[in-house]
Amino acid sequence: MGVSSTSVSSSRSGRGFGNGWGYIFIAPVLAFIAIFVIIPIAAAFYYSITDYDLLKAPRLSDPLWKNYGRLFDDPRYMRSVTNTLFFAGATVPAGVVTSLALAALINRQIRSIYFFRAMFYMPVVSSFVAVSLIWLWLYEPQFGLFNDILELLGLERLKWLRSPDTSMLSIVILSIWKNMGLNMVIYLAGLQGIPPHLMEASDIDGAGRFSKFFKITMPLLAPTTFFVVIVYFIGALQMFVQVWIMTSAIGNGSLTGGPLDSTVTVVVLVYSNAFEYLKMGYASAMSVVLFVVIGLVTLLNARILSYDIGY
Amino acid sequence: MAVARTEPVATVRTEGRAWPVTRRTLLYLLMSIIAFLAVFPFLWSLLGSFKSSEDLFEFSVADPGTYLPREFKFDNYSTVWGLNFGRFFFNSAFVAAVITLAHLVLASTAGYAFARLEFRGRDVLFAAVIATLMIPFQVTMVPLFILVKNFPLAGGNDIVGQGGFGLVNTYWGLTVPLFPTAYGTFLLRQFFQTLPRELEDAARIDGASEFRIYWNIILPLSGAALAVLTVFSFQQTWNDFVWPFIITKTEEMKTIQVGLANFRQEFNTDWGLLMAATMVATVPILIMFLMTQRYFVQGIALSGIKG
Numbered sequence: 001m002g003v004s005s006t007s008v009s010s011s012r013s014g015r016g017f018g019n020g021w022g023y024i025f026i027a028p029v030l031a032f033i034a035i036f037v038i039i040p041i042a043a044a045f046y047y048s049i050t051d052y053d054l055l056k057a058p059r060l061s062d063p064l065w066k067n068y069g070r071l072f073d074d075p076r077y078m079r080s081v082t083n084t085l086f087f088a089g090a091t092v093p094a095g096v097v098t099s100l101a102l103a104a105l106i107n108r109q110i111r112s113i114y115f116f117r118a119m120f121y122m123p124v125v126s127s128f129v130a131v132s133l134i135w136l137w138l139y140e141p142q143f144g145l146f147n148d149i150l151e152l153l154g155l156e157r158l159k160w161l162r163s164p165d166t167s168m169l170s171i172v173i174l175s176i177w178k179n180m181g182l183n184m185v186i187y188l189a190g191l192q193g194i195p196p197h198l199m200e201a202s203d204i205d206g207a208g209r210f211s212k213f214f215k216i217t218m219p220l221l222a223p224t225t226f227f228v229v230i231v232y233f234i235g236a237l238q239m240f241v242q243v244w245i246m247t248s249a250i251g252n253g254s255l256t257g258g259p260l261d262s263t264v265t266v267v268v269l270v271y272s273n274a275f276e277y278l279k280m281g282y283a284s285a286m287s288v289v290l291f292v293v294i295g296l297v298t299l300l301n302a303r304i305l306s307y308d309i310g311y
Numbered sequence: 312m313a314v315a316r317t318e319p320v321a322t323v324r325t326e327g328r329a330w331p332v333t334r335r336t337l338l339y340l341l342m343s344i345i346a347f348l349a350v351f352p353f354l355w356s357l358l359g360s361f362k363s364s365e366d367l368f369e370f371s372v373a374d375p376g377t378y379l380p381r382e383f384k385f386d387n388y389s390t391v392w393g394l395n396f397g398r399f400f401f402n403s404a405f406v407a408a409v410i411t412l413a414h415l416v417l418a419s420t421a422g423y424a425f426a427r428l429e430f431r432g433r434d435v436l437f438a439a440v441i442a443t444l445m446i447p448f449q450v451t452m453v454p455l456f457i458l459v460k461n462f463p464l465a466g467g468n469d470i471v472g473q474g475g476f477g478l479v480n481t482y483w484g485l486t487v488p489l490f491p492t493a494y495g496t497f498l499l500r501q502f503f504q505t506l507p508r509e510l511e512d513a514a515r516i517d518g519a520s521e522f523r524i525y526w527n528i529i530l531p532l533s534g535a536a537l538a539v540l541t542v543f544s545f546q547q548t549w550n551d552f553v554w555p556f557i558i559t560k561t562e563e564m565k566t567i568q569v570g571l572a573n574f575r576q577e578f579n580t581d582w583g584l585l586m587a588a589t590m591v592a593t594v595p596i597l598i599m600f601l602m603t604q605r606y607f608v609q610g611i612a613l614s615g616i617k618g
Contacts, residue, residue: 021521022430043454119346127550
């Protein structure tokens with residue numbers, strides 16, 4: 001990291017180098033990470049091959065892969081996988097396009113730009129519980145604002161969250177709205193990192209507005225796009241709160257994620273198996289599969305990001 | 312245009328000098344529409360929280376007279392406050408403050424060592440810390456709950472962690488498992504690396520200990536970065552739902568997000584009441600954001616997310 005090369009004199013002076021201070025400074029954070037992140041990951045792998053209900057000590061399953069085998073015979077789990085992938089597949093591309101468009105829109109020095117940026121960012125700083133509740137009201141079939149507006153426009157009222165055809169789509173729309181400001185700021189940082197001379201050069205060449213965007217801006221933003229896509233995708237795989245607030249059935253875990261399982265996600269099932277049915281082993285098997293998928297996506301990300309765009 | 316060269320924001324604005332009024336108006340119009348879409352649900356919720364059930368029932372889009380409450384009533388708020396929201400509010404503020412403080416201490420010490428000190432295995436350990444950024448909480452929540460429940464010698468547990476409830480439903484359980492802060496460590500290390508070395512080197516030659524350099528030189532220079540981390544951690548913990556939801560069992564221990572979620576189950580369609588509760592949980596964080604918004608933008612720039 002160039003520490004010794006940038007200041008030869010201080011490394012000669014000796015203090016702070018090679019003595020124990022470094023370890024003392026990092027020990028606390030490493031200890032907390034070890035206890036509350038590393039051990040639980042290892043434990044998830046262990047519990048996933050056991051039968052464990054929190055009351056009696058965990059017992060190894062027979063056969064060891066029993067919990068994993070059951071996943072594939074569980075139609076609700078398979079449904080949650082397709083729902084989760086659908087959610088990710090819908091929110092990620094739409095979210096990336098909207099936030100890039102927003103970033104391009106506000107990347108200018110005009111009056112009151114900070115005001116607009118702050119407005120776009122407000123959904124990001126609110127909690128998912130709160131915005132899900134607000135949108136639950138907006139989507140309400142009978143008293144909700146959205147249906148009133150549809151009716152005013154002469155369109156048909158929709159059932160939104162109450163119909164299996166539109167329930168997941170309703171959650172997708174809310175989620176894109178919630179996150180557009182976050183990825184907008186990330187894209188904005190990317191846009192502002194593009195050296196002005198590149199744009200000036202293309203002006204001299206007489207490039208048009210759109211060809212400049214697609215031929216210069218987009219390729220230069222490729223690393224940002226990969227970052228946004230992966231982080232967004234990993235986040236989407238963990239979707240939980242929206243379902244818990246908007247489509248849960250009161251006191252009945254087997255109905256959460258309705259109607260007709262149309263919004264049940266993987267993490268909803270991890271939660272309900274672990275904390276409603278006390279099937280810790282089975283829930284852990286689901287967590288491990290999720291972990292492996294996210295790990296693969298991350299590795300792919302690291303590989304793609306490791307090349308340098310070099311401007 | 313000389314300004315365009317020195318002004319980093321001006322990159323996509325090369326023909327900006329000659330923007331006709333109509334295009335500029337169009338731009339403002341477009342941005343206003345989007346800003347309205349972003350903010351509208353909050354305004355709608357705020358209005359709803361002041362409405363009586365009759366107001367809500369009589370509302371019609373076709374009649375602008377029904378948009379505002381006939382009378383701004385605080386009844387919903389007093390009901391909400393009476394239903395334990397004061398306690399939820401305190402719990403959230405306390406838990407968020409403790410976790411934020413822990414993040415500041417842990418991330419600044421570790422960030423200093425990773426940025427400035429040389430020791431064996433430093434880069435490998437730093438890479439390991441960064442790698443944990445990619446471990447989603449939803450994957451560890453089940454074993455984490457088991458760990459907290461079986462914590463030895465706590466909450467009636469014996470030495471091997473059996474027999475009681477451990478740290479479930481305690482402030483310990485609400486806060487300590489969220490202390491790990493790979494993000495904060497990364498953020499502050501990036502920032503510390505940008506600080507000039509001359510002051511520290513001078514202090515080292517004068518025989519100052521590493522702790523004094525960290526405390527008397529590095530920290531006072533890092534107000535902006537520490538502010539970024541404070542704002543991020545506080546906002547994240549205040550909004551956190553899944554862990555407090557799993558770990559709290561009684562009304563006295565619930566945080567505001569958990570209280571809000573339970574509220575939805577209890578008061579299914581009492582929208583005025585639900586929106587008042589939503590505003591109690593949201594307005595403080597929105598105000599904090601509006602007062603500190605430059606730190607949010609800085610935080611993202613500091614993380615060097617450009618790629």
